[in-house]
Amino acid sequence: xxxxxxxxxxxxxxxxxxxxxTPWEANAEPGADLVLLHGRIATMDAAHPNATALAVRxxxxxxxxxxxxxxxxxxxxxxxxxxKGRFAMPGFIEGHGHFLGIGAMKLELDLRGAKTWDEIVTxxxxxxxxxxxxxxxxxxxxxxxxxxxxxxxxxxxxxxxxELSRATPENPVILVHASxxxxxxxxxxxxxxxxxxxxxxxPGGEIVKGPDGRPTGLxxxxxxxxxxxxxxxxxxxxxxxxxxxxLATDExxxxxITTFEDAGTDLATLDRFAKLADGKKLxxxxxxxxRDDQAALRKGLATHRWxxxxxxxxxxxxxxxxxxxxxxxxxxxxxxxxxxxxxxxxKPASAGLNTTELAVxxxxxxxxxxxxxxxxxxxxxxxxxxxxxxxxxxxxxxxxKTLDHRWRxxxxxxxxxxxxxxxxxxxxVAAMQGVHCTSDGPWVASRxxxxxxxxxxxxxxxxLDSGCVIANGTxxxxxxxxxxxxxxxxVTRRMPSGAAFHGEQCMTREEALRSYTLAAAFxxxxxxxxxxxxxGKYADVVILDxxxxxxxxxxxxxxxxxxxxxxxxxxxxxx
Ligand SMILES: [Zn+2]
Numbered sequence: 001x002x003x004x005x006x007x008x009x010x011x012x013x014x015x016x017x018x019x020x021x022t023p024w025e026a027n028a029e030p031g032a033d034l035v036l037l038h039g040r041i042a043t044m045d046a047a048h049p050n051a052t053a054l055a056v057r058x059x060x061x062x063x064x065x066x067x068x069x070x071x072x073x074x075x076x077x078x079x080x081x082x083x084k085g086r087f088a089m090p091g092f093i094e095g096h097g098h099f100l101g102i103g104a105m106k107l108e109l110d111l112r113g114a115k116t117w118d119e120i121v122t123x124x125x126x127x128x129x130x131x132x133x134x135x136x137x138x139x140x141x142x143x144x145x146x147x148x149x150x151x152x153x154x155x156x157x158x159x160x161x162x163e164l165s166r167a168t169p170e171n172p173v174i175l176v177h178a179s180x181x182x183x184x185x186x187x188x189x190x191x192x193x194x195x196x197x198x199x200x201x202x203p204g205g206e207i208v209k210g211p212d213g214r215p216t217g218l219x220x221x222x223x224x225x226x227x228x229x230x231x232x233x234x235x236x237x238x239x240x241x242x243x244x245x246x247l248a249t250d251e252x253x254x255x256x257i258t259t260f261e262d263a264g265t266d267l268a269t270l271d272r273f274a275k276l277a278d279g280k281k282l283x284x285x286x287x288x289x290x291r292d293d294q295a296a297l298r299k300g301l302a303t304h305r306w307x308x309x310x311x312x313x314x315x316x317x318x319x320x321x322x323x324x325x326x327x328x329x330x331x332x333x334x335x336x337x338x339x340x341x342x343x344x345x346x347k348p349a350s351a352g353l354n355t356t357e358l359a360v361x362x363x364x365x366x367x368x369x370x371x372x373x374x375x376x377x378x379x380x381x382x383x384x385x386x387x388x389x390x391x392x393x394x395x396x397x398x399x400x401k402t403l404d405h406r407w408r409x410x411x412x413x414x415x416x417x418x419x420x421x422x423x424x425x426x427x428x429v430a431a432m433q434g435v436h437c438t439s440d441g442p443w444v445a446s447r448x449x450x451x452x453x454x455x456x457x458x459x460x461x462x463x464l465d466s467g468c469v470i471a472n473g474t475x476x477x478x479x480x481x482x483x484x485x486x487x488x489x490x491v492t493r494r495m496p497s498g499a500a501f502h503g504e505q506c507m508t509r510e511e512a513l514r515s516y517t518l519a520a521a522f523x524x525x526x527x528x529x530x531x532x533x534x535x536g537k538y539a540d541v542v543i544l545d546x547x548x549x550x551x552x553x554x555x556x557x558x559x560x561x562x563x564x565x566x567x568x569x570x571x572x573x574x575x
Contacts, residue, residue: 091258103244277310
């Protein structure tokens, strides 16, 4: 026995020393590294939904059940956290967000709280004054439908650039729309990008023009690129990658998120994340979609399929594409024209934008199939959703569901009732954002009409009842990454006014919890290691000060995150 035991110890020690700086790797000594005791634990495991305690060894759960049972795993070196009756559940999984965007937002001008256009002009003018002449000012998060008054003059509710341009003559200014699907720029940017009354619209985008034919400053969808390339040409931008990762990580961990599903990052940036993962520098788990041009994808996909890299901290096994824009910026691709654009001028009203040619999407679908990757296509309008479902059916076949492909529609926001059951039939996951319903609800009907909005928009109940899997999230930084407002929106659909947006489509508490844990893990092909608290899965746990299954509706958003545990390691602890 002895030599064998010695060999084992040596091997284990050798394995540990290779990654000695990581406290969450398996310990050679017996017993648990961490136990949680005396809690109310929602396991999300259908066979044993409730527990009071759990034990962790290395980065995995080794036991879950009652306190007496778990105490058997406690040794001298075991860290104990007494939950004192508090609530614990699998860590939140953000199902669709833009990880670096969260960090970038913290380094730029945050316009999400602005109530009027004048307020934005003031904020930007101040920022321009602090900047050097010629330095670019970038802001993010404005939304014309969240303003308390309509700016005058305006085109489709969005102002003309003149006032902003007069206030910021020395600095180029780009203000990204909350949806991320349009940007507003000042005169300096228009000049640098050489945009004028004569400039034609690019494919999949629009240079919005006023009654006199001049650009208003609003650049929709692909037209935004004119501004960003002018910036790339004329200024040296600081590399803030690491800063953004740190800021975004801290923000997510403080809000109870243990896995973040990132909705699209280019291959070169994915390489930088791989470096962080390999150096054990990531503190929360990332599941990232590859988003790049077709040539780059074709060349690089084979070397960018990573599953559980860096001890389960980085997975890339999906391609991101986008078929349309957002509803707020009139970019969502609809079956019928926008009701608020009807009768505005001679031409027929717009039904939105198809931002990526269908032939390109078809090519990406083939690439995804060939490389055994998921395909995740952004689709907001009902036409966009239908086209994506048609595409998936064409490429995967009528029996798609049996392939367990878990291809996704990102947002799946407005659906023709005929298309709703097709998600379940084809095995397509709907990656939706609870909080979009309540923050956009007040103006959805103005775009789509009252009646259609009720039967087509954010139809969680109908989707779930048809057997569709819904992953929840926030699309951060479009919305705050905090899961609690999105959870509350999912179960109440209550808008800021207090009225519910078609309350009959609410999720139950259980369904909403699932959408933020097990279903979100399923949507990433990761339900074998995450999403529920069972033996063998990662010890990714969040501890809250109240029970999300039973607290009053109004209390949900007041819930405090006490601990966020990633792979058995306390990654955040409330002060
Ligand atoms: Zn997004």
